[in-house]
Amino acid sequence: MQVYLAGPDVFLPDPVAIAAAKKAICQTYGLVGRFPLDTSLDGTTLTPVEFGLAIYRSNIALMNACDLIIANMTPFRGPSMDVGTAFEMGYMAAQGKPVFGYSNDGRLYVDRVPAVAPEKDADGLTIEAFQLHDNLMLEGAIITSQGHFTCADRPADRYYTDLTVFEAIVQLAAAQLTHRTQP
Amino acid sequence: MQVYLAGPDVFLPDPVAIAAAKKAICQTYGLVGRFPLDTSLDGTTLTPVEFGLAIYRSNIALMNACDLIIANMTPFRGPSMDVGTAFEMGYMAAQGKPVFGYSNDGRLYVDRVPAVAPEKDADGLTIEAFQLHDNLMLEGAIITSQGHFTCADRPADRYYTDLTVFEAIVQLAAAQLTHRTQP
Numbered sequence: 001m002q003v004y005l006a007g008p009d010v011f012l013p014d015p016v017a018i019a020a021a022k023k024a025i026c027q028t029y030g031l032v033g034r035f036p037l038d039t040s041l042d043g044t045t046l047t048p049v050e051f052g053l054a055i056y057r058s059n060i061a062l063m064n065a066c067d068l069i070i071a072n073m074t075p076f077r078g079p080s081m082d083v084g085t086a087f088e089m090g091y092m093a094a095q096g097k098p099v100f101g102y103s104n105d106g107r108l109y110v111d112r113v114p115a116v117a118p119e120k121d122a123d124g125l126t127i128e129a130f131q132l133h134d135n136l137m138l139e140g141a142i143i144t145s146q147g148h149f150t151c152a153d154r155p156a157d158r159y160y161t162d163l164t165v166f167e168a169i170v171q172l173a174a175a176q177l178t179h180r181t182q183p
Numbered sequence: 184m185q186v187y188l189a190g191p192d193v194f195l196p197d198p199v200a201i202a203a204a205k206k207a208i209c210q211t212y213g214l215v216g217r218f219p220l221d222t223s224l225d226g227t228t229l230t231p232v233e234f235g236l237a238i239y240r241s242n243i244a245l246m247n248a249c250d251l252i253i254a255n256m257t258p259f260r261g262p263s264m265d266v267g268t269a270f271e272m273g274y275m276a277a278q279g280k281p282v283f284g285y286s287n288d289g290r291l292y293v294d295r296v297p298a299v300a301p302e303k304d305a306d307g308l309t310i311e312a313f314q315l316h317d318n319l320m321l322e323g324a325i326i327t328s329q330g331h332f333t334c335a336d337r338p339a340d341r342y343y344t345d346l347t348v349f350e351a352i353v354q355l356a357a358a359q360l361t362h363r364t365q366p
Contacts (some may be wrong), residue, residue, distance in 0.1 A: 011308040052313030056323025077296060077304065078261020083269040084318035090273025113260060121260065123343065125194040130235030135267035140239025160306065 001177055002032045003170075004063050004092065007072025008082040010036050012160060025167050029174035034062055063091055068098040068177065070169055073134060073149070074160060075105050079112040080134050093141040098177065101142050102169040103151035104159050109134050148172045184360055185215045186353075187246050187275065190255025191265040193219050195343060208350050212357035217245055246274055251281040251360065253352055256317060256332070257343060258288050262295040263317050276324040281360065284325050285352040286334035287342050292317050331355045 003026055009018045019035035026033035039058045043051035063069070069092040076082040081103070089099050105112070110119070110129045119127045132139045133151060142149045150169050154162040186209055192201045202218035209216035222241040226234035246252070252275040259265040264286070272282050288295070293302070293312045302310045315322045316334060325332045333352050337345040 008308065011311075013307050013309075048312065048314040052311075052315050052319040053323055053326060056319050056327065059320065060323075060327075077263065080260065080263075080266040082318065083263040083266055084320040086266040086269040087273035087276075087318070087320040087324065090270035090275075091277040092273075093270075094274040094277035124196050125191065125343065126196075128194075128235075129231065131231040132235055135265065135270070136235040136239050137242065137267040137270040140236055140243075141270065143236060144239065144243075160308065 001030070001068070002034055002066045003173070004066035004069045004088065005033050005035050005072075006069055006085045006088045008074070008076045008085065008160065009072055018161060021163060022166065025163060025170050029170050030178075031170065031174055034066055036062065038062065059088070060091070063088060064095075066092075066097070068092070068100065068147075068173060070166070070173060071099070071101040072166070073101040073103045073138065073151075075103070075112060079109065081138070086135075086138060089138055089141055093145055097145070098147045098173070099141045099145045100147040100169050100173045101138065101149045102165045103133060103149075104154035104162055104165055105133075106151050106153040108132065146176065148176065184213070184251070184357075185217055185249045186356070187249035187252045187271065188216050188218045188255075189252055189268045189271045191257070191259045191268065191343065192255055201344060204346060205349065208346060208353050212353050213361075214353065214357055217249055219245065221245065242271070243274070246271060247278075249275075249280070251275070251283065251330075251356060253349070253356060254282070254284040255349070256284040256286045256321065256334075258286070258295060258317075262292065264321070269318075269321060272321055272324055276328055280328070281330045281356070282324045282328045283330040283352050283356045284321065284332045285348045286316060286332075287337035287345055287348055288316075289334050289336040291315065329359065331359065 005022050023033035036059050041054050071085050071089050073081040093099050113127045116122050119129050152165050188205050206216035219242050224237050254268050254272050256264040276282050296310045299305050302312050335348050
């Protein structure tokens with residue numbers, strides 16, 4: 001059972017280290033973790049856009065080869081999760097694969113967007129208030145695909161690197177996929 | 184040819200008005216625009232989470248019925264686009280449908296994220312620098328699906344409502360899908 005490990009982890013100063021740590025946790029629970037950077041690409045002869053497209057194609061091929069996705073949905077550069085990871089959750093959901101997600105931020109979405117009026121942001125746009133942790137498409141995909149979402153507030157200095165909640169969701173995913181025919 | 188009109192437009196104070204305006208533009212170019220709020224759902228007897236899931240299922244059904252997606256990728260509550268829309272681009276890309284996108288912000292992603300060092304944000308995380316307008320998965324899907332992306336800086340007070348760039352991408356989509364067998 002191969003897991004696509006999606007998240008802004010690829011932008012960390014040492015993505016190879018976090019990839020190795022996540023794969024080790026997956027292995028503990030009988031899953032094979034696959035990380036977007038697993039495929040080594042040589043971008044030296046490519047333009048920046050060509051290199052970006054090569055990475056895109058590599059990630060798509062990796063997703064096609066995986067059985068499920070575990071997405072790091074920790075808020076990234078704003079109140080919401082990383083958009084690349086959101087894209088990948090949609091891609092896997094469309095293939096009918098289980099979508100799992102976790103966040104190192106325990107708050108609901110409505111509690112992360114500064115409101116200037118009831119359910120309105122500073123631009124006058126509505127703040128979703130469905131008691132969910134991000135845009136409804138994301139947790140919607142998780143719930144309807146028999147996946148799970150889990151979150152907890154982790155220390156600020158380990159907001160992007162702490163793997164406690166990640167390990168909890170890997171354990172849930174392993175249990176779910178081993179016993180998926182049970183009630 | 185039915186177009187799924189994705190974007191944070193659903194959060195505008197008057198989403199029905201923007202939906203009508205977008206559909207009218209689609210009709211001008213021979214396309215049928217479908218908007219996430221087209222299906223009227225009664226949430227009065229549902230919990231917030233149940234209502235969120237009902238909207239999720241409704242949007243999924245609408246995407247399954249559409250032939251292509253035109254995504255409003257204007258930055259939303261941060262340097263990146265709306266995550267729900269990103270999810271929907273991934274969902275449509277996985278179905279092999281053409282992905283089109285537009286933005287009312289003409290800047291590249293690297294120019295929208297405040298850098299504290301070369302290609303590093305305040306948390307020390309890498310800022311993507313592929314000469315693209317957002318995370319590479321998004322424009323990657325557009326380019327590889329024979330779609331198009333277009334953007335321009337629109338006035339700040341119409342950042343979320345201006346439809347000039349939207350009309351340009353509808354025109355491109357209509358031309359592309361009418362002549363897709365030509366070189």
